[in-house]
Amino acid sequence: MDEEADAASRRPATIGDVARLAGVATSTVSRALTVPGRVSEATRKRVVAAAAELSYVPSSHARSLVSGTTRTVALLVPDIANPFYFGLIRGAQRQLRAAGYAQLLVDTEESAEIEADTVDLMRKSADGVILAASRLDERQLATLAQRQPIVTVNRDVPGVPSVILDTPDGARQALLHLRSLGHRRIVYVGGPADSWSSARRWQALQATAAALDVDLQQSGPWMPHAEAGATAADAVVGTATACIVFNDVLAFGMLRRLRERGVRVPEDLSIVGCDDVFGADFCDPPLTTIAAPIEEAGRVAVTMLLDTIAGTGSGRTRAILPTYLRARRSSGPAADGHPAPVSRTAPSGRGS
Amino acid sequence: MDEEADAASRRPATIGDVARLAGVATSTVSRALTVPGRVSEATRKRVVAAAAELSYVPSSHARSLVSGTTRTVALLVPDIANPFYFGLIRGAQRQLRAAGYAQLLVDTEESAEIEADTVDLMRKSADGVILAASRLDERQLATLAQRQPIVTVNRDVPGVPSVILDTPDGARQALLHLRSLGHRRIVYVGGPADSWSSARRWQALQATAAALDVDLQQSGPWMPHAEAGATAADAVVGTATACIVFNDVLAFGMLRRLRERGVRVPEDLSIVGCDDVFGADFCDPPLTTIAAPIEEAGRVAVTMLLDTIAGTGSGRTRAILPTYLRARRSSGPAADGHPAPVSRTAPSGRGS
DNA sequence: GTGAAAGCGCTAACAA
DNA sequence: TTGTTAGCGCTTTCAC
Numbered sequence: 001m002d003e004e005a006d007a008a009s010r011r012p013a014t015i016g017d018v019a020r021l022a023g024v025a026t027s028t029v030s031r032a033l034t035v036p037g038r039v040s041e042a043t044r045k046r047v048v049a050a051a052a053e054l055s056y057v058p059s060s061h062a063r064s065l066v067s068g069t070t071r072t073v074a075l076l077v078p079d080i081a082n083p084f085y086f087g088l089i090r091g092a093q094r095q096l097r098a099a100g101y102a103q104l105l106v107d108t109e110e111s112a113e114i115e116a117d118t119v120d121l122m123r124k125s126a127d128g129v130i131l132a133a134s135r136l137d138e139r140q141l142a143t144l145a146q147r148q149p150i151v152t153v154n155r156d157v158p159g160v161p162s163v164i165l166d167t168p169d170g171a172r173q174a175l176l177h178l179r180s181l182g183h184r185r186i187v188y189v190g191g192p193a194d195s196w197s198s199a200r201r202w203q204a205l206q207a208t209a210a211a212l213d214v215d216l217q218q219s220g221p222w223m224p225h226a227e228a229g230a231t232a233a234d235a236v237v238g239t240a241t242a243c244i245v246f247n248d249v250l251a252f253g254m255l256r257r258l259r260e261r262g263v264r265v266p267e268d269l270s271i272v273g274c275d276d277v278f279g280a281d282f283c284d285p286p287l288t289t290i291a292a293p294i295e296e297a298g299r300v301a302v303t304m305l306l307d308t309i310a311g312t313g314s315g316r317t318r319a320i321l322p323t324y325l326r327a328r329r330s331s332g333p334a335a336d337g338h339p340a341p342v343s344r345t346a347p348s349g350r351g352s
Numbered sequence: 353m354d355e356e357a358d359a360a361s362r363r364p365a366t367i368g369d370v371a372r373l374a375g376v377a378t379s380t381v382s383r384a385l386t387v388p389g390r391v392s393e394a395t396r397k398r399v400v401a402a403a404a405e406l407s408y409v410p411s412s413h414a415r416s417l418v419s420g421t422t423r424t425v426a427l428l429v430p431d432i433a434n435p436f437y438f439g440l441i442r443g444a445q446r447q448l449r450a451a452g453y454a455q456l457l458v459d460t461e462e463s464a465e466i467e468a469d470t471v472d473l474m475r476k477s478a479d480g481v482i483l484a485a486s487r488l489d490e491r492q493l494a495t496l497a498q499r500q501p502i503v504t505v506n507r508d509v510p511g512v513p514s515v516i517l518d519t520p521d522g523a524r525q526a527l528l529h530l531r532s533l534g535h536r537r538i539v540y541v542g543g544p545a546d547s548w549s550s551a552r553r554w555q556a557l558q559a560t561a562a563a564l565d566v567d568l569q570q571s572g573p574w575m576p577h578a579e580a581g582a583t584a585a586d587a588v589v590g591t592a593t594a595c596i597v598f599n600d601v602l603a604f605g606m607l608r609r610l611r612e613r614g615v616r617v618p619e620d621l622s623i624v625g626c627d628d629v630f631g632a633d634f635c636d637p638p639l640t641t642i643a644a645p646i647e648e649a650g651r652v653a654v655t656m657l658l659d660t661i662a663g664t665g666s667g668r669t670r671a672i673l674p675t676y677l678r679a680r681r682s683s684g685p686a687a688d689g690h691p692a693p694v695s696r697t698a699p700s701g702r703g704s
Numbered sequence: 705g706t707g708a709a710a711g712c713g714c715t716a717a718c719a720a
Numbered sequence: 721t722t723g724t725t726a727g728c729g730c731t732t733t734c735a736c
Binding site: 366368379386410413414415417 | 712
């Protein structure tokens with residue numbers, strides 16, 4: 001049994017093994033493999049050949065130890081199974097791969113505690129953290145952001161770089177859309193109590209409703225799961241002719257319940273969701289929804305984070321991504337409604 | 353400006369900082385924080401207090417360097433945006449968290465090359481790798497598995513521990529189901545050319561069809577995306593009265609196309625999908641599908657991998673998880689068909 | 705252009 | 721029970 005040849009395939013080769021095989025010092029191997037022109041072409045070739053033969057892969061941990069950097073970014077999402085986050089995850093991963101970074105994905109299970117603990121843990125294991133729909137309060141977020149590079153998605157806290165999907169504007173568009181279809185009694189089916197996005201949307205809706213002669217109510221809070229949709233649907237039926245729902249997943253649950261109860265969509269109740277997630281175009285009926293460029297949000301978040309890490313912070317600390325209403329079959333004319341003239345600019349001010 | 357107090361919040365505290373503050377040696381800190389009874393209660397308290405004050409988090413990298421272990425497991429999936437993998441990811445993450453492991457999630461973008469490269473990279477950054485629906489060939493897989501702990505999901509290669517969802521059996525159930533509804537011309541809408549699962553299902557179907565007096569054809573290969581469903585649908589229409597589709601996502605795309613073309617489901621064409629993913633129960637019409645315990649698969653894969661890593665390999669190297677047919681509206685009686693008596697045991701042998 | 709040596713933060717002998 | 725020391729694999733001075 002040839003010990004030499006065998007050792008390589010058993011125990012991962014170290015820089016020392018490569019050095020020995022190439023007949024050089026470890027420092028030379030390091031240079032040959034990382035710094036371009038710091039070593040003679042001849043040695044470089046020998047080293048590269050040796051590394052290949054031993055299928056040498058540098059230990060990222062050893063590297064991190066000395067460099068203090070990990071080439072890893074953590075992405076924290078409240079619920080991996082929520083299709084809203086797919087695009088985010090994928091957009092982030094693409095951008096990270098391109099930059100030579102690894103992605104540490106963590107499902108915080110919608111718990112502020114798990115989230116805080118994880119962020120703390122990541123202080124050592126990741127160069128930075130992306131927080132999607134954070135459940136933490138402003139103070140915590142601000143404090144954490146001082147300790148380590150953080151970018152939030154859909155959460156705006158002073159001093160913390162963030163990527164915001166402009167769903168309040170989308171909600172405004174939805175309200176105008178429904179009003180133009182003749183709806184005057186509209187319910188906002190809200191998300192979790194601690195959801196910053198949901199609160200902002202509700203504010204935007206209220207401001208717009210006042211000027212539109214719309215009777216707007218809020219229902220909830222509801223967890224953003226399909227299961228919660230059943231109860232949410234029951235709460236809405238009879239109280240309004242249309243509703244704007246916190247997100248598509250919740251709306252899916254409502255759709256199912258309404259079908260069970262024989263409530264027709266959109267004839268008896270119009271529904272507008274949010275996010276345009278996987279499934280919104282083939283559910284029954286297809287869901288009118290506020291579409292957001294979520295994959296782009298992932299890319300932008302990574303770019304901002306990497307800037308922060310590199311200290312290249314060009315100052316851009318807040319990206320707002322536009323959303324738009326994608327009308328499908330789940331919204332239609334109100335049975336007894338009088339349409340209103342519509343302009344894309346909400347009466348309450350603020351254009352697109 | 354108080355340098356002492358400040359230093360802690362600026363630069364993450366090391367074990368040395370804690371030792372100094374507690375007035376002990378670093379090794380004592382290490383012991384106090386990791387080995388339960390190896391230190392006096394009094395010192396332990398002092399150390400813990402000091403650590404808390406400095407909000408000390410051990411460097412996982414330094415730890416890895418000395419222990420040779422990373423407490424990290426990599427999960428490679430071909431396409432993060434495919435809802436099939438949600439359950440897997442979540443099941444894996446739950447089990448990993450419970451064991452104190454971190455999860456490194458990588459989207460290999462359905463590329464064998466990215467997959468192979470990543471597995472190689474992970475040799476140093478993860479203690480083991482879970483490969484979902486691997487695109488690698490048997491030889492590569494076997495070689496890699498010799499170098500590092502690997503568990504595959506839905507891929508069986510001798511010498512590589514694996515978790516298999518018994519979808520061939522599910523496909524058999526689907527065929528019986530369709531036959532009992534009177535269908536005799538059935539198409540299997542196949543997955544990617546290099547998909548091991550798809551090949552196995554096709555084999556199982558052929559074996560069963562022979563004994564059932566069913567005219568079974570294969571269509572494809574198709575990429576498992578909704579977009580491919582349009583072409584797949586066009587290829588099937590008119591050639592059969594029912595089809596069994598590689599997975600739900602592809603079936604969703606078919607459903608949409610069929611609606612556009614005015615082909616009624618199930619009256620003109622019955623459809624059976626596979627995986628029972630998010631959306632299968634609220635698409636239009638709801639999809640009859642082969643349901644698989646995918647979240648459990650994630651958990652089991654982690655357990656097997658952790659066993660392999662620990663060397664506790666109790667010998668169980670292959671877990672087969674049963675699947676079952678979940679009938680919904682997308683499958684119905686054949687317009688011109690003659691039902692067949694049904695037994696849950698396929699004529700070709702092999703029970704449940 | 706290359707080698708020797710120190711040290712990143714931690715754990716695991718080995719002493720005391 | 722605790723401290724001292726060596727060393728994990730790598731990069732980075734500092735010499736030569």
